Structure formats: C-alpha cells, structure tokens
Amino acid sequence: MSEEINHFILTLNSEDGVHKNTIISYKYDINQFNNFIKKKxxxxxxxxxxxxxxxLQSLKLKNVKPKTKSRKMFALKRFYKYLMSERIIKNNPMEKIENYLKIPKTQDTPSISLSADQIKKILEFVSKKTNDYKDIRSNLIIELLYSTGIRVSELISIKTNNIDLQKKNILIDPPEKGKSRKERIVFFAEQTKEVIEKYLEFRKIYFKEKDSPWLFPSNNTNDFLTRRRVLQIMHNLADKIKIDKNLMHPHSFRHAFGNHLLNSGADIRVVQKLLGHSSIMTTQRYTEHRDKLIETIENFHPLNKNNENIV
Incomplete structure (x- = not known):
C-alpha cells in the first residue's frame, strides 16, 4: 500500500463518524485505483x-454494480480532497467529475423476497443439520433473519448479553460510528428461541478458549463475522438447496419477514416498527409498543407454533 493511502486511512481512523466498514471499503477502492494507474x-x-x-469505464466493462461504482467514486473524491488539503497535489482531478459522467441512482438493497414455499424449503434443510457448530450457526442465521426481519449489519453485531430468551427479544445496539440509527428491540419466535439455546451450547464448546461478547464470533479475529462471510454462508446453502443465489441474500429474508406478516393480516404500521423503519422503536418507547409488537409476532409470524398459517 502506498504511503499516501496509508496516511489517508490513518486520518479516517482518527475521525469521528466514519464507520469501520466504510474505511475498509475505501481502502480497497483506492488500492484498486492505484493498481489501475500503475499499469498506465x-x-x-x-x-x-x-x-x-x-x-470508471473499466468498472462498467466488468459489470460492477452502479452502487459499488458510486462508492468507489466517492472514495476517490475523499482521497483527492485529502491530498489537496495536505498539499500533496496542486490540482484535483476529481473536481466536478459528475459533469463528465452519469451514474444512475440505485436502491440500497435489492427488493427481492422469498416465497413461503422457498422459506419452508430453506428452513427444513437447515433444521435437519444441527450436529455441527457451523451447521447450527447457519441455521440460527437464517432463523434470526426471517424471525426478526433484522438487518445483516445488526445480525452480525448481536452481543450475547443483549439476548433475552425469556422475553424473546434482542437489544440491537446502534453502530459505533457513522450511522444515525438508534438502539431498538427486535422480537423472535418460539422456534427461534429453541435454535438460539442449542446454538449457545455449541458455541460454548467451539469457542471454549475464546471469551467473545459476540453471538457470531469470527474464527480468525476478536471481532464478529463479516457481512461478506454471511453472504458466503448463504450462497453455500443455496448451492446445497438448489435455490437461486440471488434470492439467498440477507435482505431477501428481511423483505420476506415484512411481506409474510402483512399477508397474514398484521397491521402495516406495526410491521414498520418491527422492521425499524422511519418510526424506530427506541428503548425509551419500549414499554409503549412492546405488547403490540409481541402480539404481532405471536399471532402472525409463520414460525410461531400457535399460528395456523405455518410456512
């Protein structure tokens, strides 16, 4: 890595409000650009x-997604702004770059939903493979995504002491940096509770020499699993189950969670709160909404045993 990139990354690390994942992405993007110009x-x-x-044209030829292309361009804009501020360069080639290209706006995540039959097929497959730590981990990842409608960034950063098995809920801490989201509570079904309990037993044995606060610790670091690793796990499952990999995306389960609750008759305003959309339920408002949210999960979520509309 070049000296300029290294100093830029150190600067980002020292700034407030810059998320760790953003820094990792920028580092990758700028190194990719550096390799490109080195060849020239x-x-x-x-x-x-x-x-x-x-x-940017080379990225288009490689079929890089517009959203990823936009991120790379923004990384370069920040990098060259830094080079200008440090007087390393006199002219900024990124200045008014938007006037010379058109990058279409994209949605943050694909609105792809899994059908009830597909969810059933996936759950049946993962529930049968529970004799190995990694298998039960895959099972729990799927269960939590579908049972709670949780975001993948929230899933991987769950702390074990934030899980309340008796009340069947999880406190989701806000990101440390860079995001405006507040902490919120998500609720899970009775079936998911059983999977969590079994997973925690396996986790204790598998990580017996590792004291980690995370529900899903990384094997190689003291941190939690990465989003990329979760996607790899899901794609591996897709191959085994014979389901389109594009459907096996964390957001597909979140989308299915919302759709299936609504299709079962749940109130759209309650589903909105469960998904943590605009009307986010903070812990301060927890008691105000808790009963209604729990009632919705118990009465309308397909994973609950007392719901006749089982997936």
Missing amino acids: KKTFKSIIRKDILNF
Whole structure:
C-alpha cells in the first residue's frame, strides 16, 4: 500500500463518524485505483481527469454494480480532497467529475423476497443439520433473519448479553460510528428461541478458549463475522438447496419477514416498527409498543407454533 493511502486511512481512523466498514471499503477502492494507474505507469500526482474516467469505464466493462461504482467514486473524491488539503497535489482531478459522467441512482438493497414455499424449503434443510457448530450457526442465521426481519449489519453485531430468551427479544445496539440509527428491540419466535439455546451450547464448546461478547464470533479475529462471510454462508446453502443465489441474500429474508406478516393480516404500521423503519422503536418507547409488537409476532409470524398459517 502506498504511503499516501496509508496516511489517508490513518486520518479516517482518527475521525469521528466514519464507520469501520466504510474505511475498509475505501481502502480497497483506492488500492484498486492505484493498481489501475500503475499499469498506465502513472501516480496519484500525475493523473488527469481522463484517467479517472477510464478507470470508471473499466468498472462498467466488468459489470460492477452502479452502487459499488458510486462508492468507489466517492472514495476517490475523499482521497483527492485529502491530498489537496495536505498539499500533496496542486490540482484535483476529481473536481466536478459528475459533469463528465452519469451514474444512475440505485436502491440500497435489492427488493427481492422469498416465497413461503422457498422459506419452508430453506428452513427444513437447515433444521435437519444441527450436529455441527457451523451447521447450527447457519441455521440460527437464517432463523434470526426471517424471525426478526433484522438487518445483516445488526445480525452480525448481536452481543450475547443483549439476548433475552425469556422475553424473546434482542437489544440491537446502534453502530459505533457513522450511522444515525438508534438502539431498538427486535422480537423472535418460539422456534427461534429453541435454535438460539442449542446454538449457545455449541458455541460454548467451539469457542471454549475464546471469551467473545459476540453471538457470531469470527474464527480468525476478536471481532464478529463479516457481512461478506454471511453472504458466503448463504450462497453455500443455496448451492446445497438448489435455490437461486440471488434470492439467498440477507435482505431477501428481511423483505420476506415484512411481506409474510402483512399477508397474514398484521397491521402495516406495526410491521414498520418491527422492521425499524422511519418510526424506530427506541428503548425509551419500549414499554409503549412492546405488547403490540409481541402480539404481532405471536399471532402472525409463520414460525410461531400457535399460528395456523405455518410456512
């Protein structure tokens, strides 16, 4: 990694409000650009706007998603703004770059939902493989995504001491940096409670020498599983179950959670709160909404045993 990139990353790490995942992405994006211009025998100081446009065009030829392309462009804008502030360069090739290209707006995540039959097929498969830690982990990941409608970023950062098995809920801590989301409560079905209990037994044995606060600890670091690793787990399941990999995405389960509750007759305003949308339920308002939210999960979620509309 070049000295300029290294100093830029150190600067980002020292700033408040910059999420760790953002820094990792920017580092990857800028290194990718650096490798591109190296092949042209150029440096960060010698490039011109045309070089950046050529880089963005190369991404298009590789079928890089518009959202990812936009992120890479924003990373370069921040990087070159830093180079200007440090007087490493005199002219900013990223200035007014938008005037020279058009990147379409995209949704944050695909609105792909799994059908009730597909959910049933997936749950039946993962529930049968519960004699190995990684299998039961896969089972719980699927259960939590579908049972709670949780975001993948929330899923991977669950702490074990934030799980209340008696009340069947999980406190979701807000991200440490960069996001405005507040802490909230998510609720899970009785079936999911049983999977959590079994997983915690396996986890205790598997990580007996590792004291980690995370529900899903990483094998290689002291941190939690990455989003990329969760996606790999889901794609591996897709191959085994013979389901389209594009459907086996964490957001697909979140989307299915909302759709299936609504299809079962749940109030759309309550579903909105359960998903943590605009009317986010904070812990301060917890008692105000708790009973209604629990009632919705118990009466309308397909995973609850007392619900006749079982998936």
